[in-house]
Amino acid sequence: MRIQDRYAELVQAGELHADPAQEAALPEFERIRHALEQPVKRGWFAKKPEPPRGLYLWGGVGRGKSMLMDLFVGMVDAPKRRVHFHAFMQEIQNALHEARKSGAEDAIEPVAKAVSDELRLLAFDEMQITDIADAMIVGRLFEKLFDAGVVVVTTSNRVPDDLYKDGLNRQIFLPFIELLKQRMELHELTSPRDYRQDRLQGEQVYFTPANADARRAIASIWDDLTDGGEEALVLVVKGRKVEIPLYHNGVARASFHDLCGRMLGAADYLALAEVTRVLILENIPALGRSNFNEAKRFVTLIDALYEAKVRLICSAAADPEMLYLEGEGVFEFERTASRLREMQAEDWGREA
Secondary structure, eight states: OOHHHHHHHHHHTTSSOOOHHHHHHHHHHHHHHHHHTSOOOOSTTOOOOOOOOEEEEEESTTSSHHHHHHHHHHHOOSSEEEEEHHHHHHHHHHHHHHHHHTTOSSTHHHHHHHHHHHOSEEEEESOOOOOHHHHHHHHHHHHHHHHTTOEEEEEESSOGGGTTTTOTTGGGTHHHHHHHHHHEEEEEEOOSOOHHHHHHTTOOOEESSOSHHHHHHHHHHHHHHHTTOOEEEEEEETTEEEEEEEEETTEEEEEHHHHHSSSOOHHHHHHHHHHOSEEEEEEEOOBSGGGHHHHHHHHHHHHHHHHTTOEEEEEESSOGGGSBOSSTTHHHHHHHHHHHHHTTSTTTTOOO
8 A cells, every 4th residue: 555545545534634745755655665675686696676765754844744754654664663763872882882892893884784784764753963972973874874785764844954053063964964865865744734732722821720630631632642652752951861751753751850850951951952852851940049940940941942943741739929029030921821821822832
């Protein structure tokens, strides 16, 4: 069955809405699926088939990129792996470290070979480069993967030319952008509809108090947004690891302690906002003198989410205006309370 036919079945069954922009991307996925499933001739003189060009699918948040990726990967009958790009790069950095310890002269060589020996298809969700360590190795890594015949399909919120934009020593990263253009078809998903926001339309997003009812309601929203998928996400920010306990397709879930009870700062929250379109933040306590440092981090977190237009779903000890009632910083918190109110609006985070 072609991917176009399966998409039509899901629309007919009411599981998807027919979307011309999504439908326009389906032939690219089908092209790759069909090529990967062609039988490989065996024998001494059999020529290895030329792998199909990959696909770089980019566009605004909530347009269905991850859904199309899931549909595609589920229909490909070939050695494959679907993984969040940041999680994959974290694995690669760890593998490089082990290869160097074992004395490998060029650590990328055995690491890339280990990947290409197992896979014909690598499907990435949300390609973004925020760490200079990734920027320095990604070009050579992908060149070896491509040369070994691995087909890469990825989603991104950014056009390739905007990857690692304004990053440190960006000039070393530019050849990677050219490599993507050479080896992959670039396709923009231009749907005007934000499906992720649609799923939250009419939903309560700020729950107080943070009791069992709030936990049940948030768990239901999480299940609806992620369709049961979840994984930990590790961001590398200035050489440090920042772990988000639960993450799937741009939706992150963490507790107040996870993000504000640890020694995190603006750079960490900006990196989180870069890869997250919906954040579920649970158990925000009453704030004041006793947890002043945590409260300051919370203010910084909300500022980062607000500027990046990230949708916030949270449970808290009190309404925004009643969260911070005593101690230094009460006056400054008024802006945060105002932003928390604004971020509850149904149309918050929608792109103009």
